[in-house]
Amino acid sequence: MLDLKKYGVTMWEEEKIKSFRKALLDWYDANKRDLPWRRTRDPYAIWVSEIMLQQTRVDTVIPYYERFLHHLPTIRDLAVAEEEVILKLWEGLGxxxxxxxxxxxxxxxxxxxxGQFPRTYEEIASLKGIGPYTAGAIASIAFDLPEPAVDGNVMRVLSRLFEVNHDIGVPANRKIFQGMMDILIDPDRPGDFNQALMDLGSDIEAPVNPRPEDSPVKAFSAAYLNGTMGKYPIKAPKKKPVPVAYQGMIIRNQHNEFLLEKNQSSQLLAGFWSFPLLEKGAVLDKQVSLFEVAEEPVQPDTRQSFTDQYGLIVDWQDEEFSPVQHIFSHRKWLIDLTEGIATAGSLPADRELKWVAVVDFHSYPFAKPQQKMWESYLATKNKK
Structure with a gap:
């Protein structure tokens, strides 16, 4: 077991730990939210919810969760699904x-x-994309195993309870909070204990506008009692995303179909369809794939660059559209839109391109930037 004193953390005596568990679980029993994944012990459904909830708000997740399980109700269904099906079901979640x-x-x-969900923590953690937090959540909620589920919410609460002077954003420090949870977790109700801490950290002890005076465990909180709530948790600020400028090309043909391209790269948004995007720094003689960033930026004529790369003669329109912004974790896309009508030419064979009518857009997975481009386009057209 980790020596927590080495990290400046002194844990409570057993009687205080029991009192803490009772106070937290009594509050949870009286205040827990009625969420669809809390009405099941199916590990597959719990897994789906936990993955969706990463980086995403609960109210956003609920309709995605219900739709995903309706279309892919079992592990085997998910295993054999076409990639475009799963991307369409995930469309907009990022x-x-x-x-x-x-x-x-x-x-x-x-x-x-x-085809069965494994029942031990070690086997669950061996699955692709499942880290210690998700493995602990599934093991405790679905199988009543006393395994901690340590996420940002939990680390925030623990930092304040024990005045932990370690940055919660540093991956190496996670073991400190894992060690604390190994001691604190309720062995009789591990799933409820984990979820109670998550709820507490996402609401009353949220990162913005916390309400510590409403906390059911404020009597246990060293930061609350010592007036140091503003100091905890310790977390260095995130780096700002790097801005990247693109030109979005909304190209129609004479049948009023729009040109869509599937991103074949293994990079950002692979497998999604979009209006062609050209980085404004793309070198003209360099084949710049969808969403790829040129290494040596210059300032080409993006319209000519489009003709060179896509083989189409285009009647460019002068209409102005509101620019689109989309922020990823490390990048900020700034997209200007240009509309054109293709009058001649043939599409290159080395790209996956299709002319698609608007009524068929629903069959293609569109990531959020594509959705925003289409919304901007429609907003201008609908003003006429």
Missing amino acids: YYSRVRNMQKAAQQMVEQFD
């Missing part, structure tokens, strides 16, 4: 590697566990 890893994990379960 962080798309999550659902790709889920499918790989489902395939693992079919191959290694006969």
Whole structure:
């Protein structure tokens, strides 16, 4: 077991720990939210909810969760689903590697566990895309195993309870909070204990506008009692995302179909369809794939660059559209839109391109930047 005193953390005596568990669980029993994944012990459904809830708000997740399980109700269904199906079900949630890893994990379960969800922490943690937090959440909630689920919410609460002077954003410090939870977790109700701490950290002890005076465990909180709530948790500020400028090309043909391109790269938004995007720094003689960043930026004529790369003669329109912004974790896309009508030419064979009518857009997975581009386009057109 980790020596927590080495890290400046002194844990409570057993009687105080028991009192803490009771205060937290009594509050949870009286105040827990009625969420669809809390009405089941199915580890597959709990897993889906936990992956969706990473980086995403609860109210956003609920309709995605219900739709996903309706279309892919079992591990085997997920394992054999077409990529475009799972991307469409995940469309708009972002962080798309999550659902790709889920499918790989489902395939693992079919191959290694006969399509059943494994029942030990070690086996759960062996699945693709499942880290210590998710493994602990599934193990405790679905199987009543006393395994901690340590996320940002939990670390925030623990930092204040024990005045932990270690940055919660540093991955190496996670072991400190894991060690604390190994001692604190209720062995009889581990799943409820984990969820209670998560709820407490996401609401009353939220990172913005916390209400510590409403906390059911304020009597246990060293930061509350010592007036140091503003200091904890310790966390260095995130780096600002790097801005990258793109030109979005909204190209129609004479049948009023729009040109869409599937991103074939293994990079950001792989497998999604979008209006063609050109980085404004793309070198003209360099084949710049969708969403790829040129290494040596210059300032080409993006319209000519489009013609060179896509083989189309285009009648460019002069209409102005509101620019689009989309922030990823490390990048900020700034997209200007240009509309054109293709009058001649043939599409290159080395790109996956399609002319698609608006009524068929629903069949193609669109990431959030594409959705924003289409909304901007429609907003201008609808003003006429």
